[in-house]
Amino acid sequence: MRPDRRPSSGDIDLPALLAQGAAELGLSLDEATLRKLLDYLGLLRKWNSVYNLTSVRDPAQMLVQHLLDSLAIIPALQKRVDLDRATIADVGSGAGLPGLVIAILHPATQVLSIEPVGKKTAFQRQVCAELALTNVEVVTARAETLGRTVDLVLCRAFASLVDFVDVAAGLTGPDTLLAAMKGQRREIDDELEALPADCTAGIEPIHVPFLDAERHLVLIRRGPTAARPA
Numbered sequence: 001m002r003p004d005r006r007p008s009s010g011d012i013d014l015p016a017l018l019a020q021g022a023a024e025l026g027l028s029l030d031e032a033t034l035r036k037l038l039d040y041l042g043l044l045r046k047w048n049s050v051y052n053l054t055s056v057r058d059p060a061q062m063l064v065q066h067l068l069d070s071l072a073i074i075p076a077l078q079k080r081v082d083l084d085r086a087t088i089a090d091v092g093s094g095a096g097l098p099g100l101v102i103a104i105l106h107p108a109t110q111v112l113s114i115e116p117v118g119k120k121t122a123f124q125r126q127v128c129a130e131l132a133l134t135n136v137e138v139v140t141a142r143a144e145t146l147g148r149t150v151d152l153v154l155c156r157a158f159a160s161l162v163d164f165v166d167v168a169a170g171l172t173g174p175d176t177l178l179a180a181m182k183g184q185r186r187e188i189d190d191e192l193e194a195l196p197a198d199c200t201a202g203i204e205p206i207h208v209p210f211l212d213a214e215r216h217l218v219l220i221r222r223g224p225t226a227a228r229p230a
Contacts, residue, residue: 012059012060014038014041014059014060014063015034015038017060017063017064017210018034018037018038018063018067018068019034020209021063021064021067021068021071021209021210022034022068022071024207024209025068025071025072025074025075025207025209026075027071027074027075027105029105033104033105036104036131037067037101037104039130039131040067040096040100040101040104040127040131041059041062041063041066041067043123043126043127043130044062044066044095044123045059045062047095047123047126051119051120051123053094053095053119053120053123054066054094054095064208064209064210064211065211066095066097067101068208068209068210068211069097069098069156069181069208069211069215070097070098070101070102070156071101071105072206072207072208072209072215073098073179073181073206073217074102074105076204076206076217076219077152077179077217080177080219081151081152081177083102083105083106083109084106084108084109085108085109086109086110086150086151086152087109087110087112087150087151087152088102088109088110088111088112088150088151088152088153088154089111089112089114089143089146089148089150089152089153089154089168089171090102090111090112090113090114090154090155090156091114091143091153091154091155091158091164091167091168091171092114092115092116092143092155092156092157092158093113093114093115093120093124093156094115094117094120094156094157095120095123095124096113096120096123096124096127097156098154098156098181099111099112099113099136099154100113100124100127100128100133100136102154103133103135103136104131104133106135107133107134107135108135109135110135110137111135111136111137112136112137112139112148112150113136113137113138113139114139114141114142114143114146115138115139115140116140116141116142117140118140121138121139121140124136124138125138142167143167143168143170143171144166144167144169144170145170146170146171147170147171148170148171149171149172149173149176150171150173150176151175151176151177152176152177152178152179153168153171153172153176153177153178153179154179154180154181155168155179155180155181156181157181158180160191160194161180161182161188161191161192161194161195161201161218161220162191162194162195162196164178164180165178165195165196165199165220165222172222174223176221176222177219177220177221178219178220178221178222179217179218179219179220180217180218180220181206181215181216181217182215182216182217182218183213183214183215183216184214184216185203185205185214185216188203188216188218192218195220196222198222198223198224199220199221199222200220200221201218201219201220201221202218202219203216203217203218203219204216204217204219
């Protein structure tokens, strides 16, 4: 399938598309996990018709731009964090991306999903109830009001890296990795220049199957002894 074809649900087998995309990312997902991811997508489509959780409406494009986009960062994270033991905070999690996706794949990890908009956290709680995601805590709050140290702080489509580092301060300890999902590289370089002096950062290109757009993962550590992310 061509990545720029913009397939519609009428001509795409969604389970096959998800399985193929996961395989391209090197992720070995069993049938139960694939089913949960598709069930999450089904709930997102259902709630989106009323609550406008995402501007993407076509199911196939939702699968690519939301599910596969979230799955695409997992190989990079696995090289740096033990996702089966980690505590993870997803800041400004919206409809639960990527936090709920990671929680589905790694049921032993603990995910703190932080989102200030009540209708979005209501959706996330419904997802957790229907999919039996007991490893997720959904909090209706702004991240800067919380004070917990976690192993990994994530954000997707956050305003800027400076803002992300600032609001994540209460979640950040000496060993915490901050990971920001970003688009074009040229936009990232300007943001890196504005980071506080105690931040060290690395950039990893991310390939999202069937998506013809640049994606990068910016990895940041804070502190005077912070090692540059590999």
